[in-house]
Amino acid sequence: MSRIQLFIFFVLFSTSLTFIISGEKVDFFISKNLSQIFLFPHRCISSYFHYLQVSQQHIEELEKTVAELQLTNEELKSHLNIAEDSILIPNLKLMKANIIGRDPMNFNGFLYIDKGERDNVYINQPVVIGHRLVGKVKSVSSNMSLVETFEKPGFAISGMDEKTRVYGIVKNNGNLKFNYVKIDDEINIGDTIITSGLSEIFPKGIMLGSVKEIEIADDHLFKEVIIKPFVQINQISYVYLIFTKKDTLPELIEKRPGIPEKLKELKMVIPALRK
Amino acid sequence: MKRYLGYLLLLYIFIPFNQKIDIISILIFFVILNESPVFSVVFSFFAGLLLDLYYPVALGMNAMFHTILAQGLSYVKKYLIQEPLPILIIFTIFYILKVLLTFIFVISEIHLAKILLTIFTFLPIFIILNKIFYRVWSRS
Numbered sequence: 355m356s357r358i359q360l361f362i363f364f365v366l367f368s369t370s371l372t373f374i375i376s377g378e379k380v381d382f383f384i385s386k387n388l389s390q391i392f393l394f395p396h397r398c399i400s401s402y403f404h405y406l407q408v409s410q411q412h413i414e415e416l417e418k419t420v421a422e423l424q425l426t427n428e429e430l431k432s433h434l435n436i437a438e439d440s441i442l443i444p445n446l447k448l449m450k451a452n453i454i455g456r457d458p459m460n461f462n463g464f465l466y467i468d469k470g471e472r473d474n475v476y477i478n479q480p481v482v483i484g485h486r487l488v489g490k491v492k493s494v495s496s497n498m499s500l501v502e503t504f505e506k507p508g509f510a511i512s513g514m515d516e517k518t519r520v521y522g523i524v525k526n527n528g529n530l531k532f533n534y535v536k537i538d539d540e541i542n543i544g545d546t547i548i549t550s551g552l553s554e555i556f557p558k559g560i561m562l563g564s565v566k567e568i569e570i571a572d573d574h575l576f577k578e579v580i581i582k583p584f585v586q587i588n589q590i591s592y593v594y595l596i597f598t599k600k601d602t603l604p605e606l607i608e609k610r611p612g613i614p615e616k617l618k619e620l621k622m623v624i625p626a627l628r629k
Numbered sequence: 630m631k632r633y634l635g636y637l638l639l640l641y642i643f644i645p646f647n648q649k650i651d652i653i654s655i656l657i658f659f660v661i662l663n664e665s666p667v668f669s670v671v672f673s674f675f676a677g678l679l680l681d682l683y684y685p686v687a688l689g690m691n692a693m694f695h696t697i698l699a700q701g702l703s704y705v706k707k708y709l710i711q712e713p714l715p716i717l718i719i720f721t722i723f724y725i726l727k728v729l730l731t732f733i734f735v736i737s738e739i740h741l742a743k744i745l746l747t748i749f750t751f752l753p754i755f756i757i758l759n760k761i762f763y764r765v766w767s768r769s
Binding site: 356358359362363364369370371372373375376384385388389392393395396543561618 | 641644645655666667670671674677678681682683685686688690692693696697703705706720
């Protein structure tokens with residue numbers, strides 16, 4: 355055993371002995387300073403892990419907030435669509451109605467809404483969400499109504515291709531089909547089908563769906579056009595009712611060509627006759 | 630030099646896990662068997678001091694025990710054969726002495742599970758340390 359080794363051993367032994375026999379205050383002072391020096395790498399690593407842990411928690415909280423904000427954003431966007439629609443379809447009054455029930459026999463075919471006669475809802479009133487068609491009012495009671503949706507088999511409506519202006523009848527025969535499109539008519543996959551405005555019920559321009567498939571019918575006279583609807587009936591919780599009956603009878607009469615002049619003449623004639 | 634840095638690095642890595650298995654004692658034992666007596670004593674003192682700082686009970690106690698045990702083992706090292714069984718027996722004696730010294734002077738509890746776990750895991754850890762530092766599983 356070398357002298358150096360013995361010397362080092364005695365130095366280290368005396369140092370540790372000094373640590374042991376020193377008082378509490380000295381101990382605390384030495385521990386504090388030595389920890390700062392010797393446990394520095396360890397403190398750095400543990401603080402880094404602590405930072406990672408805290409960051410992870412923070413990220414989770416932020417993800418939760420983002421998810422909530424996304425939901426709110428979607429909701430607000432859908433409301434914004436409605437506002438835009440009322441500009442796109444001018445002079446139309448809209449009223450929001452919540453879906454309060456569905457027909458158990460035809461789950462997506464009929465919806466019950468919380469607006470009725472009290473809210474001036476009437477039969478055949480168009481029902482939309484955004485600027486997309488849902489259906490029409492089938493029956494009305496005092497405070498609720500039944501809506502027939504386009505998913506009810508047999509539902510039919512006059513429609514047209516927004517781009518090529520080809521007219522036809524949209525009918526639900528299990529699939530939503532755009533019927534009576536002649537073989538020569540131009541219609542393409544992805545085209546939007548909207549209401550034509552030819553029907554007295556639905557105003558022009560309400561979106562029905564997009565063209566999904568085009569086939570030649572067996573008779574080789576017409577095309578069989580299958581439409582993918584824009585609205586998923588089983589995913590909506592509210593709808594909007596469109597008020598198209600805004601004109602009163604005298605106003606309608608006055609608007610018809612030739613009638614206002616005749617009315618004026620009559621108004622002048624009637625007092626004379628009374629006399 | 631590389632090996633010395635490796636020992637220090639392992640020391641810092643092992644400290645947080647030392648409460649379950651006395652892995653620092655295994656590392657010290659490995660260093661005493663394979664390095665020069667001077668480095669072994671200094672390293673043992675430093676490891677003991679780190680333990681005193683990390684798990685504060687009585688400052689300097691672990692440092693002193695480790696220094697004494699390192700010095701003592703350095704004396705008998707040349708008579709040892711580096712075979713698994715003799716090494717395990719020597720480590721067990723070394724470790725039990727350390728536990729007894731700690732028990733007598735610090736009056737701490739004896740954790741039997743920790744002692745048994747340390748002795749059981751000694752050989753695998755020792756072999757891995759051999760592989761890390763000397764690229765061989767066993768140095769006989």
